[in-house]
Amino acid sequence: MDNEMTLSFLAVSENESLARMAVTSFVSQLDPTIDELSEFKTIVSEAVSNAIIHGYDEDGKGVVTVHAVREGDVISVAVKDEGKGIPDLKRAMEPLYTSKAEMERSGMGFTIMESFADHLQVESEPGVGTVVTFSKKFLSVKMPQIS
């Protein structure tokens, strides 16, 4: 392991940008391209928003934890909540399915996460919480070393 970080915050929506900012700084040492970085930020944003909105109903009390690890040019992230959990995970991961249509949630979160991550895993238990784990390899072009 080359580096590691843990960030915990309350389930309020303004912390979605805090999480994006923290992971952006964390991956900056890999010199990501604009597209790599924005895809990575999108995955984090989707997972963190899910935890805040669905895990805790934005109660401002529950804690969301973002744990990131860098190994070489691969970043692995776990977004964890101890909220209400997802009763039907298979259904939740279907494109366009949302349990919060009245909030204009598009139901595209998991589809976007799966498409932008190299590997994605979701574990959830009703009443216990949800962990979204994903990894992404950064292929950013490195400047040749001048010796």
Next chain:
Amino acid sequence: MNYEINMHLDTIAVIRLYGELDHHATEKIRDQISRTILQGSLKTIIWNLEKLNFMDSSGIGLILGRMRELRAVNGQTIILNPSNTMKKIFQFSGLSSYMMEGKEQDAIMHARGIVNG
């Protein structure tokens, strides 16, 4: 997050979005945008995303919601100048055919059915 709405001929609204559009930002601006566009005889919304630095699926919810409101008047939607990542998000969501690249003026002409040349 910031936005600007400019009306053209009462029927076309150009909405310029600035900064980062996530769930938090969407909740803050939705009602205001919705109220503004429901006034008058609106037929078209042009979302100018050129200055938008970030968007997640909340942006899809915002745009789909306004498309639903426009459906009552047979209105149209144009998504102008999304970033590469946003393009992919719109593609996943089945909104590819609404995307357009170019100047705002071209999008307005397109909305009015005027073809250049």
